[in-house]
Amino acid sequence: MAIHSSNLGYPRIGEQREWKKALESFWNGQLEEANLMETMKTIQLSSIKKQMAKGIELIPIGDFSLYDHVLDTAFMFGYIPKRFGQESERRWDTYFAMARGTSSQPAMAMTKWFNTNYHYIVPELDGLQPRLMENFLLRDYQFIKDNLSIETKPVLLGPVTFLILAKLSTGVHWHKHLQLLVPVYIELLDELYRAGVRWVQVDEPILVQEIDEDIVAAVEYVYHSFYQKVPGVQLILQTYFESLSNYPEIVSLPVAGFGLDFVHDDGENLYNMKKYGFPKGKWLAAGMIDGRNVWKSTLVQKAALLEELSKYTEHLIIQPSSSLLYVPITVKHERRLAKGLVDSLAFADEKLDEVRLLAEYAQGKRSLSDLRHYDEQTGEALGLLRGQPIKKTIQPIEQTERPPYAKRRQAQQQHLKLPLLPTTTIGSFPQTREVRQARLKRKKQEWDEKQYQTFIRKQIAKWIEIQEKLELDVLVHGEFERTDMVEFFGEKLGGIACTTNGWVQSYGSRCVRPPIIFGDVVHLCPITVEESVYAQSLTEKPVKGMLTGPVTLYNWSFVRRDLPRSAVLNQLALAVRQEVLALEQAGIRIIQVDEPALREGLPLKRQKQPAYWQEAVYAFRLATSAVRLETQIHTHMCYSDFSEMIDIIDDLDPDVISIEAARSGGELLSLFEIHTYRKQIGLGVYDIHSPRIPSRDEILIQLERALRVLRPDQFWVNPDCGLKTRTEKEAIASLQAMVAAAKEMRNRLFVSLQGGDQDDSKR
Numbered sequence: 001m002a003i004h005s006s007n008l009g010y011p012r013i014g015e016q017r018e019w020k021k022a023l024e025s026f027w028n029g030q031l032e033e034a035n036l037m038e039t040m041k042t043i044q045l046s047s048i049k050k051q052m053a054k055g056i057e058l059i060p061i062g063d064f065s066l067y068d069h070v071l072d073t074a075f076m077f078g079y080i081p082k083r084f085g086q087e088s089e090r091r092w093d094t095y096f097a098m099a100r101g102t103s104s105q106p107a108m109a110m111t112k113w114f115n116t117n118y119h120y121i122v123p124e125l126d127g128l129q130p131r132l133m134e135n136f137l138l139r140d141y142q143f144i145k146d147n148l149s150i151e152t153k154p155v156l157l158g159p160v161t162f163l164i165l166a167k168l169s170t171g172v173h174w175h176k177h178l179q180l181l182v183p184v185y186i187e188l189l190d191e192l193y194r195a196g197v198r199w200v201q202v203d204e205p206i207l208v209q210e211i212d213e214d215i216v217a218a219v220e221y222v223y224h225s226f227y228q229k230v231p232g233v234q235l236i237l238q239t240y241f242e243s244l245s246n247y248p249e250i251v252s253l254p255v256a257g258f259g260l261d262f263v264h265d266d267g268e269n270l271y272n273m274k275k276y277g278f279p280k281g282k283w284l285a286a287g288m289i290d291g292r293n294v295w296k297s298t299l300v301q302k303a304a305l306l307e308e309l310s311k312y313t314e315h316l317i318i319q320p321s322s323s324l325l326y327v328p329i330t331v332k333h334e335r336r337l338a339k340g341l342v343d344s345l346a347f348a349d350e351k352l353d354e355v356r357l358l359a360e361y362a363q364g365k366r367s368l369s370d371l372r373h374y375d376e377q378t379g380e381a382l383g384l385l386r387g388q389p390i391k392k393t394i395q396p397i398e399q400t401e402r403p404p405y406a407k408r409r410q411a412q413q414q415h416l417k418l419p420l421l422p423t424t425t426i427g428s429f430p431q432t433r434e435v436r437q438a439r440l441k442r443k444k445q446e447w448d449e450k451q452y453q454t455f456i457r458k459q460i461a462k463w464i465e466i467q468e469k470l471e472l473d474v475l476v477h478g479e480f481e482r483t484d485m486v487e488f489f490g491e492k493l494g495g496i497a498c499t500t501n502g503w504v505q506s507y508g509s510r511c512v513r514p515p516i517i518f519g520d521v522v523h524l525c526p527i528t529v530e531e532s533v534y535a536q537s538l539t540e541k542p543v544k545g546m547l548t549g550p551v552t553l554y555n556w557s558f559v560r561r562d563l564p565r566s567a568v569l570n571q572l573a574l575a576v577r578q579e580v581l582a583l584e585q586a587g588i589r590i591i592q593v594d595e596p597a598l599r600e601g602l603p604l605k606r607q608k609q610p611a612y613w614q615e616a617v618y619a620f621r622l623a624t625s626a627v628r629l630e631t632q633i634h635t636h637m638c639y640s641d642f643s644e645m646i647d648i649i650d651d652l653d654p655d656v657i658s659i660e661a662a663r664s665g666g667e668l669l670s671l672f673e674i675h676t677y678r679k680q681i682g683l684g685v686y687d688i689h690s691p692r693i694p695s696r697d698e699i700l701i702q703l704e705r706a707l708r709v710l711r712p713d714q715f716w717v718n719p720d721c722g723l724k725t726r727t728e729k730e731a732i733a734s735l736q737a738m739v740a741a742a743k744e745m746r747n748r749l750f751v752s753l754q755g756g757d758q759d760d761s762k763r
């Protein structure tokens with residue numbers, strides 16, 4: 001039996017987020033390009049050295065990136081949209097312009113990478129011909145070889161996944177590009193082969209979704225072409241996040257091996273192997289260690305799986321189930337976590353230890369009792385920490401129906417007296433350096449709690465005044481007290497732990513520290529009431545209470561595996577419900593329960609989706625349905641594919657939903673042409689990710705388009721998402737334009753209805 005250990009991708013951010021800090025310093029003009037590149041090389045080398053020290057044999061390259069690996073693929077193949085000009089001497093300026101936009105050009109779209117909280121830049125192909133601009137993989141392969149004298153395994157995003165994820169104008173099919181792209185991939189692979197590369201991992205995660213004959217034919221065309229032209233390269237066709245679809249056809253392809261996920265596949269990969277067998281002589285790259293969660297594995301169970309797999313192949317590669325991009329780097333800096341919890345966790349580095357242990361076991365260098373010993377060190381302490389699951393939340397009985405929408409609408413309008421096209425924001429205002437520094441001072445105990453609270457109150461007061469001046473209709477307190485919308489609740493709820501250094505890249509240089517749900521979630525005390533009530537005390541206008549919803553808390557955390565999803569969701573929902581009621585009790589009239597990650601948790605396989613929707617909708621309703629008739633419930637979603645979601649949104653039964661729409665406005669609007677949606681809705685009228693200030697007229701155009709498909713009395717005017725990543729100046733200027741556009745539109749509507757000017761002061 002031939003056995004190797006392998007990794008599919010390593011986090012790029014550096015143990016102390018050196019990567020993020022260097023990038024942001026470069027963008028701010030505080031770091032020269034040469035220094036940026038030096039820092040990046042140091043981080044890359046240190047990651048490779050770590051994997052070497054862990055005894056990993058097939059170490060990936062190509063996973064390291066200056067922003068995003070999908071953008072790298074597009075850039076490497078010359079897919080540079082014309083608006084960014086031609087590739088120049090200063091090529092990194094072009095690269096970053098594509099990712100982040102410039103003062104004159106909008107950035108390329110960004111969206112979720114499959115069912116993760118990682119966002120990739122969506123390649124734009126229109127009017128462009130692919131060519132191998134620079135072989136990044138060859139560059140990295142040689143760089144590592146020169147410095148560390150080792151062979152590495154280039155990782156490449158496969159052409160079929162790349163093209164299906166890319167943006168094309170309607171009417172153009174990705175097939176057209178495939179014919180052009182395959183020769184360029186072949187050129188790249190050939191250069192690698194000539195340089196001495198033997199293993200190449202080609203990622204085709206699209207193959208875990210339901211695929212039609214068209215895609216199967218495309219995959220066949222691609223991999224037969226590769227085999228004919230570059231037969232010497234040992235290609236591993238890699239899938240992850242679910243079981244491989246169309247197993248018999250795919251495993252017949254002429255590649256050296258197949259990478260399958262044996263953690264997130266619900267046993268389907270093994271089932272298919274049993275049913276159809278595994279091709280003789282091929283490598284099975286078995287994803288055995290969870291690349292998406294942070295719990296240590298039970299290695300004795302993995303040994304049993306190894307036993308099973310070895311019935312079907314004699315060539316085994318042991319590896320994580322996916323890239324380790326989705327987990328933090330190492331547990332070793334965690335000082336605040338309870339001992340029982342720390343002993344149960346494995347981040348990227350610790351997962352690689354597990355890969356090595358398993359590989360050594362498979363190679364006969366370790367015994368089963370070594371694995372048992374490893375397992376004994378985990379588990380027990382966590383069990384004690386967890387205690388008994390709360391039975392009631394496994395099968396909740398709470399009422400989740402609210403009175404009919406029409407009744408609510410009337411009661412709320414009487415209570416709130418909002419104008420037509422009410423203006424609002426999504427919740428967060430700029431998290432300036434001053435705000436983050438204040439938190440740091442508290443963390444380092446340079447400030448006590450009182451000093452910190454005073455600072456937060458000042459920020460709230462400042463922004464209530466700004467919002468009043470801007471003449472927004474529904475105000476927010478600004479979320480200054482929150483590091484992150486999920487982490488903040490994770491810190492305050494029982495049963496959830498937060499790390500000090502468990503950073504994971506979310507998009508570009510932006511990172512999050514996903515909380516760890518280890519026990520039963522309980523609402524210990526009011527979490528947001530003080531800030532909301534304070535903000536409300538400063539204004540006559542309604543201030544929206546601002547909460548993160550149960551499904552988003554679930555999807556953006558690392559979750560426990562010993563309870564079913566629905567049980568954990570319902571525990572979260574009951575906790576949010578208590579907070580909703582606490583806000584209502586304290587006089588808050590509008591409560592927004594954000595669910596930006598609702599779509600993200602949707603299983604990749606269609607047959608698993610209805611159960612997810614049912615549980616997600618139930619949890620949201622459990623959280624929001626206990627309020628009085630006149631309390632208005634809002635929700636917010638962003639950066640998701642909203643197609644096929646209108647009925648789900650309706651089912652959630654919010655009074656108002658705000659959805660990000662500026663980057664994908666056209667597509668979203670067309671959904672409302674075919675679906676009748678009766679409740680209130682705000683489609684984001686400008687992109688908050690760009691530093692660009694939209695003009696009033698540009699926003700008016702967005703309003704005109706929206707009002708062609710939605711009624712004025714159901715439409716809200718708001719930005720795409722929270723403004724925490726913007727500067728104060730940008731936020732204020734953009735909101736000024738937004739309010740001006742709303743007022744102009746109100747006037748136009750008034751003129752068309754009444755034949756006269758609307759007097760704002762009488763409302």
Ligand SMILES: CN1c2c(nc(N)[nH]c2=O)NC[C@@H]1CNc1ccc(C(=O)N[C@@H](CCC(=O)N[C@@H](CCC(=O)N[C@@H](CCC(=O)O)C(=O)O)C(=O)O)C(=O)O)cc1
Pocket residue numbers: 117431433436437439440482483484485486487506507509510511512513556596725
């Ligand atoms: C809506 N989005 C979110 C997602 N996931 C979440 N969990 N939360 C989200 O809001 N997924 C989809 C999108 C992704 N969007 C974003 C947007 C912005 C960020 C972001 O800005 N992240 C910050 C880190 C946030 C944070 O917790 N900051 C801490 C500061 C920690 C720190 O660095 N401290 C420094 C000192 C600070 C200084 O000197 O300036 C230190 O300790 O040395 C805080 O606010 O206190 C980021 O910077 O990456 C993420 C996802």
Ligand SMILES: N[C@@H](CCS)C(=O)O
Pocket residue numbers: 426427428485546594596636638721722723724
């Ligand atoms: N209320 C949050 C939602 C982000 S999706 C914010 O404004 O940042």
Ligand SMILES: [Zn+2]
Pocket residue numbers: 426596636637638720721722
């Ligand atoms: Zn959002």
